[in-house]
Amino acid sequence: MSIKYVAEPFRIRSVEPIRILSREEREAKIKQAKFNVFQLKSEDVYIDLLTDSGTNAMSVGQWAGIMSGDEAYAGASSYTKLEAAARDIFGYDYVQPVHQGRAAEKVLFPLLLCEGKFAISNMFFDTTRAHVELAGGRAIDCVVEEARNPGVRAKFKGNMDITRLEALINELGAENVGVVVMTITNNSAGGQPVSMQNMRDVALICKKYNIHLNLDAARYAENAYFIKRDEAGYEDKSIKDIVAEQFTYADTCTISSKKDGIVNMGGIVGVKDGSSELVPKVKANCISYEGFYSYGGLSGREMEALAIGLYEGIEEDYLRYRIGQMEYMASKLDENGVIYQAPVGGHGIFVDAKAMFPHIPYHEFPAQILALELYKEAGIRCCDIGSFMLGNDPDSGKQLESEFEFTRLAIPRRVYTQAHLDVVVDALVAIKDYASSIKRGYRITWEPEILRHFQAHLEPIV
Numbered sequence: 001m002s003i004k005y006v007a008e009p010f011r012i013r014s015v016e017p018i019r020i021l022s023r024e025e026r027e028a029k030i031k032q033a034k035f036n037v038f039q040l041k042s043e044d045v046y047i048d049l050l051t052d053s054g055t056n057a058m059s060v061g062q063w064a065g066i067m068s069g070d071e072a073y074a075g076a077s078s079y080t081k082l083e084a085a086a087r088d089i090f091g092y093d094y095v096q097p098v099h100q101g102r103a104a105e106k107v108l109f110p111l112l113l114c115e116g117k118f119a120i121s122n123m124f125f126d127t128t129r130a131h132v133e134l135a136g137g138r139a140i141d142c143v144v145e146e147a148r149n150p151g152v153r154a155k156f157k158g159n160m161d162i163t164r165l166e167a168l169i170n171e172l173g174a175e176n177v178g179v180v181v182m183t184i185t186n187n188s189a190g191g192q193p194v195s196m197q198n199m200r201d202v203a204l205i206c207k208k209y210n211i212h213l214n215l216d217a218a219r220y221a222e223n224a225y226f227i228k229r230d231e232a233g234y235e236d237k238s239i240k241d242i243v244a245e246q247f248t249y250a251d252t253c254t255i256s257s258k259k260d261g262i263v264n265m266g267g268i269v270g271v272k273d274g275s276s277e278l279v280p281k282v283k284a285n286c287i288s289y290e291g292f293y294s295y296g297g298l299s300g301r302e303m304e305a306l307a308i309g310l311y312e313g314i315e316e317d318y319l320r321y322r323i324g325q326m327e328y329m330a331s332k333l334d335e336n337g338v339i340y341q342a343p344v345g346g347h348g349i350f351v352d353a354k355a356m357f358p359h360i361p362y363h364e365f366p367a368q369i370l371a372l373e374l375y376k377e378a379g380i381r382c383c384d385i386g387s388f389m390l391g392n393d394p395d396s397g398k399q400l401e402s403e404f405e406f407t408r409l410a411i412p413r414r415v416y417t418q419a420h421l422d423v424v425v426d427a428l429v430a431i432k433d434y435a436s437s438i439k440r441g442y443r444i445t446w447e448p449e450i451l452r453h454f455q456a457h458l459e460p461i462v
Ligand SMILES: *Cc1c(COP(=O)(O)O)cnc(C)c1O
Pocket: 053, 100, 101, 102, 103, 125, 127, 128, 183, 184, 187, 216, 218, 256, 257, 258, 259, 267
């Protein structure tokens, strides 16, 4: 059954024109871009669903805040305002601004990890994994089995597999596990939520073995909305209370504010206990990598906008509309038999390209085919989260086969309307109808050694 679109809880007073090129022009542009969507110019894209990170539309309140930012080097009032908002919402004593999520990881992780230590997560986001490894550690994913099957609907598919977590700790030795990272929502599994019960269980295990627990909380507000919607006992709690409870279970948090903070740039490291010996060390790393600890790589105006965005991001009407956009698209895809990671998660639709192109092998990149068809069909930009992104085995140099072949349509916050989403759905359905006529995929003609999907050149196999 079709789900009704939740009308925007805002009106639009400033617009940014976008244009749609002709099909012939788009085919020329994508060829010039070497069939890599990251090489396209934004002006040649009609609907840009490449990421929900930093692509948010700010409110009038945030823009007003930009004008009153305090640009003092030390002790700016904008820092005090951000600190107060973050303490109020997350409940942590120490609030360290940084310029984005990966900067938070760079500041905190070397304090928890070193050569020979392990980090275990429900699922590591790619930069989070990279910072575990840069700190000398090894990263292990430990997500529940249900996450691995896109077509199977289950609640809280982002959860940690707690039986396996405890087995891993015993196997590796608790003293060798430097940190457990709870990622909310579970981005790599498709923006899937984690239940409060699961966070509580993981916290208990960490306490039992005396292991540090960090919350990788880019999408804490979207996660809280799912808990309110789907977890028994939380129906009547406020989003603010649910958000706060999530944070009580961890010792520290790393946050990319480019997501639920509804800003274009920003991040936070939080330490629950202000008397922790971590606090002066976080400050010291921040001063080295980001800037003095009362601004941490952000300008005063950016901290001001973030302090306001933190409150807007936990408003219930906003979250109902936001998750409503995903539910609306998902119901249209259900009606048309397009398979995606279901039920839909918090920040986008992860279409199962393996299901759409069952005849195309992983080494011809089915999820990349779908991303390129969406651009050619309707000027939509999105990306492969599959074998093309995964890359080669560092030892053998052979193409790895990804567990998923997802084409991710990430939805920027407060940016696109119902009509835009209909364009996206119509394009997906049109492509599904001609998918069997596409016989071959793409080959790579040039690639850099790491994170190749951002730069690689491709060509169609004929
Ligand atoms: C985006 C993200 C990060 C990294 O944040 P950046 O702001 O992009 O540096 C880390 N973890 C998760 C779960 C994310 O979604």
